[in-house]
Amino acid sequence: MIRSNPEHLIRDSMARFVDKEVIPQAQQIDASGEFPMELFRKVGEMGVFGIRYPRNKGGSGGNTTLYCIIHEELARGLMSLAAVSAMQCLMGTNFLFHFGTQEMHENFFLPAMKGEKIPCFCLTEPEAGSDLGAVTTLAQRTKDGFVINGMKTWVTNGPIADFYTVLCQTDPAKKLRGLNFFFVPRETPGVSVSQPFETLGTRTTRMSEVAFTNVHIPFEFMLGREGEGVSNLMSILSEIRAMTAALAIGLLRASMADAIQYAKERMAFGRPIGRYQLIQAKIANMATELEAARLLTYRATKMIDDKTPCLKEATMAKYFATEAACKAADEATRIFGAYGYSMEYTVQRYYRDSRFLLYGGGTHEVLQTNIARWAGL
Ligand SMILES: Cc1cc2nc3c(=O)[nH]c(=O)nc-3n(C[C@H](O)[C@H](O)[C@H](O)COP(=O)(O)OP(=O)(O)OC[C@H]3O[C@@H](n4cnc5c(N)ncnc54)[C@H](O)[C@@H]3O)c2cc1C
Numbered sequence: 001m002i003r004s005n006p007e008h009l010i011r012d013s014m015a016r017f018v019d020k021e022v023i024p025q026a027q028q029i030d031a032s033g034e035f036p037m038e039l040f041r042k043v044g045e046m047g048v049f050g051i052r053y054p055r056n057k058g059g060s061g062g063n064t065t066l067y068c069i070i071h072e073e074l075a076r077g078l079m080s081l082a083a084v085s086a087m088q089c090l091m092g093t094n095f096l097f098h099f100g101t102q103e104m105h106e107n108f109f110l111p112a113m114k115g116e117k118i119p120c121f122c123l124t125e126p127e128a129g130s131d132l133g134a135v136t137t138l139a140q141r142t143k144d145g146f147v148i149n150g151m152k153t154w155v156t157n158g159p160i161a162d163f164y165t166v167l168c169q170t171d172p173a174k175k176l177r178g179l180n181f182f183f184v185p186r187e188t189p190g191v192s193v194s195q196p197f198e199t200l201g202t203r204t205t206r207m208s209e210v211a212f213t214n215v216h217i218p219f220e221f222m223l224g225r226e227g228e229g230v231s232n233l234m235s236i237l238s239e240i241r242a243m244t245a246a247l248a249i250g251l252l253r254a255s256m257a258d259a260i261q262y263a264k265e266r267m268a269f270g271r272p273i274g275r276y277q278l279i280q281a282k283i284a285n286m287a288t289e290l291e292a293a294r295l296l297t298y299r300a301t302k303m304i305d306d307k308t309p310c311l312k313e314a315t316m317a318k319y320f321a322t323e324a325a326c327k328a329a330d331e332a333t334r335i336f337g338a339y340g341y342s343m344e345y346t347v348q349r350y351y352r353d354s355r356f357l358l359y360g361g362g363t364h365e366v367l368q369t370n371i372a373r374w375a376g377l
Contacts, residue, residue, distance in 0.1 A: 018073050018076055035080075041115045043074070044114050049089050052089055053113070063304075067243065071243055072249045077250075084118075091165070121165050122158075123233075133176050139180065148182065149212060149215070156207050158207060161186055180222055188215050190214045193210050201354070241311075249293050252325040254346070296316055296321065300317045315367050322358060
């Protein structure tokens, strides 16, 4: 069959890359706990990091649907790689792209598009997670710029990043309207990074605390107009949620594929376990939820590409796809019996990595609260 549609072409080419280059080493990379720099660079060379940005500004001229297709495929291979790539394309570079100076564009954004510089996104603080109104990292105006003081935590890529997009309060009395994003290069005096956290899943993704102690930056390092930090964040929230849903779909597909293969091969009571209805029911649920997750997710991405507001649709997609992925990974470990408990097989990794999906873009309790409100409660 000839597939000329760009979505099919990009999916096919990413799927080939994942099958050939990612899946054969995924278990060993995960076990090593080392950031997969070589694979990350290869993904960069494929133009993935610029997929959301226009060609005339150093991007690859794609859209959100292509961005999500690519990251669905990467997540099918290795969630750690998909997570850092997704961050590189969106949260890590978006504010720099829209609000950075020409110099930042040349010295940070364009190298990030090639994977030569690593960004990260710093919202969460030890005492402020879901509740961004509780952010206390302060950017105080001085005569020649701002001085930042505060602590961020759970910063994906924190230990290996070259620059940070940091959410700071500039006027605590204004609460959410006082929140603004700032560009902070890693080498700025006063920036310090903790040891990487030990985590349950996505073990090769480096996460840490990042402390800002009397960090002086010039005025132009504020990214966006003062007072618009939260509305600028809201402008990419649907995309963050749709992307997380796509990662969930990738993981769900991996869990289902490995579970089906195992169910065909493993014999019990004289027949393959896949011949038993209780095993079939698990696969049937995975397959059905996969289709539903796809419909929700790619409806949301099309709406984003059409510039139709879709926070509700993207939220439902993220919520549903992630719950389905967590369930599928859990069921896959059961289908594997005792081998699902062994570090030798893939399904334990899917199970651990599925938990990664629960937090980014909003916890499920917060998403459910939003969905119930939109439903009229
Ligand atoms: C793997 C991973 C990577 C991450 N990467 C980043 C990153 O790169 N940058 C970054 O800034 N942050 C990052 N985070 C942090 C993530 O954004 C936060 O974990 C998330 O915002 C939730 O905050 P919290 O963990 O402090 O939980 P809390 O907000 O303290 O919530 C604790 C519990 O209370 C529930 N809860 C909170 N509010 C409500 C409510 N209104 N109604 C009902 N229940 C509620 C939550 O759902 C949760 O169950 C990462 C986290 C993880 C685990």
